[in-house]
Amino acid sequence: MAELFSKKNKEALTTPLLKNNPVTLQVLGICSALAVTSKLAPAVVMGLSVTIIVAMANVIISLIRNTIPNRIRIIIQLVVVAALVTIVSEILKAFAYDVSVQLSVYIGLIITNCILMGRLEAFAMQNGPWASFLDGIGNGVGYAMILIIVAFFRELFGSGTLFDYPVIPQALYDMGYINNGLMLMAPMAFFLIACIIWVQRAKDKSLQEN
Amino acid sequence: MKVLRNYLNKIKPNFEEGGKLSALRSVFDGMETFLFVPNDTAKSGSNIHDAIDSKRIMSFVVIALLPALLVGMYNIGFQNYLAAGKEGTLVEMFLFGLLVMLPKIIVSYGVGLGIEFIAAQLKKEEIHEGFLVSGLLIPMIVPVGCPLWIIAIATAFAVIFAKEVFGGTGMNIVNVALIARAFIFFAYPSVISGDSVWVATESIFGLGCDLPDGYTCATALQLAAQKGAEITNAAGGVLATGDMISGLMPGSIGETSVIAIALGAVLLLWSGVASWKVMLSVFVGGIAMSLLFEYTLSDNPVAQVPFWQHLILGGFCFGAVFMATDPVTSARTETGKYIYGFGIGAMAILIRVLNPGYPEGMMLAILLMNVTAPFIDYCVVQANVNARARRLTKKN
Numbered sequence: 077m078a079e080l081f082s083k084k085n086k087e088a089l090t091t092p093l094l095k096n097n098p099v100t101l102q103v104l105g106i107c108s109a110l111a112v113t114s115k116l117a118p119a120v121v122m123g124l125s126v127t128i129i130v131a132m133a134n135v136i137i138s139l140i141r142n143t144i145p146n147r148i149r150i151i152i153q154l155v156v157v158a159a160l161v162t163i164v165s166e167i168l169k170a171f172a173y174d175v176s177v178q179l180s181v182y183i184g185l186i187i188t189n190c191i192l193m194g195r196l197e198a199f200a201m202q203n204g205p206w207a208s209f210l211d212g213i214g215n216g217v218g219y220a221m222i223l224i225i226v227a228f229f230r231e232l233f234g235s236g237t238l239f240d241y242p243v244i245p246q247a248l249y250d251m252g253y254i255n256n257g258l259m260l261m262a263p264m265a266f267f268l269i270a271c272i273i274w275v276q277r278a279k280d281k282s283l284q285e286n
Numbered sequence: 287m288k289v290l291r292n293y294l295n296k297i298k299p300n301f302e303e304g305g306k307l308s309a310l311r312s313v314f315d316g317m318e319t320f321l322f323v324p325n326d327t328a329k330s331g332s333n334i335h336d337a338i339d340s341k342r343i344m345s346f347v348v349i350a351l352l353p354a355l356l357v358g359m360y361n362i363g364f365q366n367y368l369a370a371g372k373e374g375t376l377v378e379m380f381l382f383g384l385l386v387m388l389p390k391i392i393v394s395y396g397v398g399l400g401i402e403f404i405a406a407q408l409k410k411e412e413i414h415e416g417f418l419v420s421g422l423l424i425p426m427i428v429p430v431g432c433p434l435w436i437i438a439i440a441t442a443f444a445v446i447f448a449k450e451v452f453g454g455t456g457m458n459i460v461n462v463a464l465i466a467r468a469f470i471f472f473a474y475p476s477v478i479s480g481d482s483v484w485v486a487t488e489s490i491f492g493l494g495c496d497l498p499d500g501y502t503c504a505t506a507l508q509l510a511a512q513k514g515a516e517i518t519n520a521a522g523g524v525l526a527t528g529d530m531i532s533g534l535m536p537g538s539i540g541e542t543s544v545i546a547i548a549l550g551a552v553l554l555l556w557s558g559v560a561s562w563k564v565m566l567s568v569f570v571g572g573i574a575m576s577l578l579f580e581y582t583l584s585d586n587p588v589a590q591v592p593f594w595q596h597l598i599l600g601g602f603c604f605g606a607v608f609m610a611t612d613p614v615t616s617a618r619t620e621t622g623k624y625i626y627g628f629g630i631g632a633m634a635i636l637i638r639v640l641n642p643g644y645p646e647g648m649m650l651a652i653l654l655m656n657v658t659a660p661f662i663d664y665c666v667v668q669a670n671v672n673a674r675a676r677r678l679t680k681k682n
């Protein structure tokens with residue numbers, strides 16, 4: 077067990093959560109972070125799907141990394157990711173149809189999510205399956221975390237609900253409170269992600285660039 | 287004057303590094319330079335000394351805004367009494383408008399200056415004075431029915447995201463007051479468009495009249511967009527051209543009176559704060575675009591509004607005089623100013639005519655050209671560089 081969670085493996089799991097977060101530091105996966113975060117439920121499902129797919133794809137590629145000819149590696153990575161995305165998409169259609177309709181093309185578009193190709197190229201091609209698995213989980217959770225934070229604020233202020241459950245009391249609406257329509261539009265997700273980056277860099281001096 | 291100076295000198299040590307009130311350093315500094323010309327001298331290089339600094343420029347713009355503000359206040363009262371069908375004296379109408387307007391101005395200044403003070407304190411800089419104008423512009427470009435808390439949020443959003451993150455006064459890319467308005471426009475469309483926000487509906491301290499629930503009244507441009515509708519005032523009477531020019535019609539608070547805005551324009555041009563090139567070319571752009579539409583789109587009701595009415599209705603004049611000419615966000619090159627202004631006028635009419643969802647296009651047109659201004663400048667400078675390079679090679 078000691079070896080399973082060696083220092084290197086631990087780092088593979090934890091650095092993507094904060095220090096090297098795929099969304100706020102590498103600025104990857106922004107497209108879907110804008111598109112699916114107007115409500116919490118789809119954001120959670122999206123985060124979960126990406127986590128599973130990155131982890132599985134990392135493991136598979138890592139297992140066959142020594143047999144992949146270098147010149148066609150991108151195609152092979154794409155095939156693996158596409159297969160996993162299709163499976164996840166079918167499962168969602170079968171068991172969570174409503175959410176799958178809300179997410180529409182964005183589940184299919186996970187295949188183009190830069191986080192996936194980035195991790196496969198940068199990590200899984202050079203590391204063993206277990207380390208790759210942890211790296212995939214770490215990056216997926218790091219991505220999901222940002223999505224959920226953004227979706228929390230967008231749904232709370234944009235629709236006054238959380239998981240479609242109204243949380244802003246009716247009394248407030250009677251006093252003249254109005255939901256913020258801009259929160260439901262994609263540009264506001266940019267502002268929220270920017271704020272997260274702002275807070276993160278303000279707290280961690282090592283991330284500040286000059 | 288002397289007493290004030292002595293008093294400031296006496297309390298100054300408290301605010302300096304290590305003093306009792308050093309946390310309020312920027313506040314003191316702001317007040318001192320607001321009252322007296324700063325005592326600093328340049329430390330290096332050669333400098334041209336001028337009696338005017340950015341605080342004085344801002345004061346000029348604020349003074350130029352006053353006529354539009356005063357007429358706007360009177361108009362609030364006028365439309366309210368008109369809608370209720372009651373007679374009111376000029377003083378009553380004006381006082382009512384003042385009472386409606388005052389909280390909006392206080393909120394806008396309070397929130398904006400509060401954020402500026404905090405930002406200056408955090409960055410250990412002087413307080414920037416740019417908000418003096420923005421803080422007055424924001425309440426003037428919203429409808430009278432816009433709630434205070436929304437003005438507060440929009441002001442905070444605009445000051446933080448349109449100004450402070452870019453580095454404060456003089457660094458902003460887009461007009462701060464317009465960002466506040468755009469924020470309200472997209473986040474809370476129901477309080478800035480539609481037909482229930484343009485006339486004050488509640489009496490204050492016995493002044494003004496309570497209007498019945500569900501009272502509606504559209505702006506001139508909204509009516510112009512409806513086929514066959516007459517342009518009317520708050521009581522449903524048809525607006526004469528004189529009313530459109532004097533500003534006694536529903537609309538955002540400061541934008542209605544062409545005469546008051548013209549007074550402001552004269553002051554701005556006379557003092558040299560605003561560029562006549564921008565102002566002129568905005569009108570030229572607007573006229574050109576509306577004439578073009580008038581002759582090409584015969585079944586679009588907004589396109590059939592005569593060009594001179596396009597200029598005096600809505601926020602066209604206000605935007606052209608006070609927003610487009612903002613020296614920070616407009617194009618800096620002299621040729622660029624013509625292109626920039628023409629673009630604003632043309633885009634504003636384009637949005638009015640072709641987008642049925644947006645009756646007014648001035649705000650979006652100015653914001654769009656603000657973003658384009660650096661590119662215009664780049665092109666103008668490059669064209670000049672190329673022309674000179676050609677001239678040089680030709681000679682040789």
